[in-house]
Amino acid sequence: MPRLHPLLSYAFYLGLPAGLAFSAMALGLAAWLQPAGTVVDLHARMAESGGWSPASLTVRVGEPVTFRLTADDTAHAFAIGQLDGTRVDLPLGERRDLTVTFDRPGKYVFYCALWCSPNHWRMRGTIEVTGPGLPAAGEPPLYVRLGLDLDAPRPTPALPAARPSAARGAAQPLDLPAAYLGQAYYRAASPAAAWQALRQEPAAQALDDQQVWDLVAWLWSRNAPTAEARTLYAENCAACHGESGAGDGQWAAALAQQDHAAQAEFGAHTEAPTDFTDLGRMLATSPAILQGKLLRGGMGTGMPYWGPIFTEAQTWALTDYLWTFVFAE
Ligand code: HEC
Numbered sequence: 454m455p456r457l458h459p460l461l462s463y464a465f466y467l468g469l470p471a472g473l474a475f476s477a478m479a480l481g482l483a484a485w486l487q488p489a490g491t492v493v494d495l496h497a498r499m500a501e502s503g504g505w506s507p508a509s510l511t512v513r514v515g516e517p518v519t520f521r522l523t524a525d526d527t528a529h530a531f532a533i534g535q536l537d538g539t540r541v542d543l544p545l546g547e548r549r550d551l552t553v554t555f556d557r558p559g560k561y562v563f564y565c566a567l568w569c570s571p572n573h574w575r576m577r578g579t580i581e582v583t584g585p586g587l588p589a590a591g592e593p594p595l596y597v598r599l600g601l602d603l604d605a606p607r608p609t610p611a612l613p614a615a616r617p618s619a620a621r622g623a624a625q626p627l628d629l630p631a632a633y634l635g636q637a638y639y640r641a642a643s644p645a646a647a648w649q650a651l652r653q654e655p656a657a658q659a660l661d662d663q664q665v666w667d668l669v670a671w672l673w674s675r676n677a678p679t680a681e682a683r684t685l686y687a688e689n690c691a692a693c694h695g696e697s698g699a700g701d702g703q704w705a706a707a708l709a710q711q712d713h714a715a716q717a718e719f720g721a722h723t724e725a726p727t728d729f730t731d732l733g734r735m736l737a738t739s740p741a742i743l744q745g746k747l748l749r750g751g752m753g754t755g756m757p758y759w760g761p762i763f764t765e766a767q768t769w770a771l772t773d774y775l776w777t778f779v780f781a782e
């Protein structure tokens with residue numbers, strides 16, 4: 454983890470009279486207010502108005518870089534993907550400083566962390582960190598390791614008569630074979646595939662179809678949603694996918710009918726945000742596919758890519774959380 458020094462030069466902004474600040478400088482007392490290392494003036498504007506400027510930066514490993522951040526058109530927030538503690542709120546017109554020292558090379562993404570327009574998520578920029586050392590080496594995401602095609606159509610499976618319930622599933626007095634209980638199984642299988650496999654199990658022969666669906670709901674709900682996942686969803690996803698996951702967030706309509714200017718500027722056709730309560734769709738989908746979409750984005754559909762923004766643990770926490778929209782309690 455890089456060392457972070459949020460040295461906010463508040464003195465100038467917390468009502469210290471300009472004259473006083475100026476005389477302090479004249480006395481040479483302002484030296485300690487001067488940030489060390491590289492200084493980057495970074496301006497935030499809505500994506501429609503050009504986004505961050507500059508939008509790409511190069512800095513050196515081990516050298517403190519001070520971002521002098523100003524929001525020019527409306528309130529924004531600055532944050533660097535995958536680095537906790539880098540979020541800075543940017544009220545309109547007030548400068549905020551953040552000093553960061555990167556301790557390994559690689560490509561980082563900085564982004565706006567406050568909803569500012571339907572194209573808010575496009576407010577992103579890159580920081581190329583060069584110098585000695587090796588970039589953080591993660592393994593490829595699960596969908597790549599499983600060889601999954603995120604865009605392949607997923608045929609709608611035979612649907613349960615009622616929305617499967619985790620609580621009813623938990624109440625089944627049944628010893629499930631251990632193979633179904635591991636995280637690896639859950640992440641790679643769709644609920645429909647799990648239902649089909651369980652349906653064949655001798656241990657489940659006494660159950661009816663709905664009871665087996667309830668078991669699947671229980672299996673898929675064992676990673677209880679974390680408080681962090683709820684917050685991440687509310688802050689980053691609800692605007693499109695809706696608070697209850699039904700694809701009806703405040704920006705959903707705007708996405709479905711992106712004006713032509715935005716189409717021309719950003720390309721591609723946008724789609725309506727996925728309705729996570731849609732059983733036909735979700736029962737055919739594995740956590741690996743959901744996480745893959747989250748990491749890679751929709752490539753032009755309007756679904757942003759979050760790979761460089763969230764840590765791997767955060768992407769799984771969000772993926773687990775999405776099942777709360779699918780299954781009944
Ligand atoms: C700007 C609007 C927008 C935001 C914000 C957004 N999404 Fe999406 N999302 C979409 C759209 C549109 C689709 C459907 C098109 C597609 O799948 O590419 C989608 C699809 C998805 C899918 C694929 C579902 C499937 O069955 O293939 C997942 C998973 C997903 N979003 C999760 C999230 C999560 C989690 C967040 C928050 C971190 C999020 N989305 C934020 C617009 C958005």
Ligand SMILES: [Cu+2]
Pocket residue numbers: 529530565566567568569570573574576
């Ligand atoms: Cu924004």
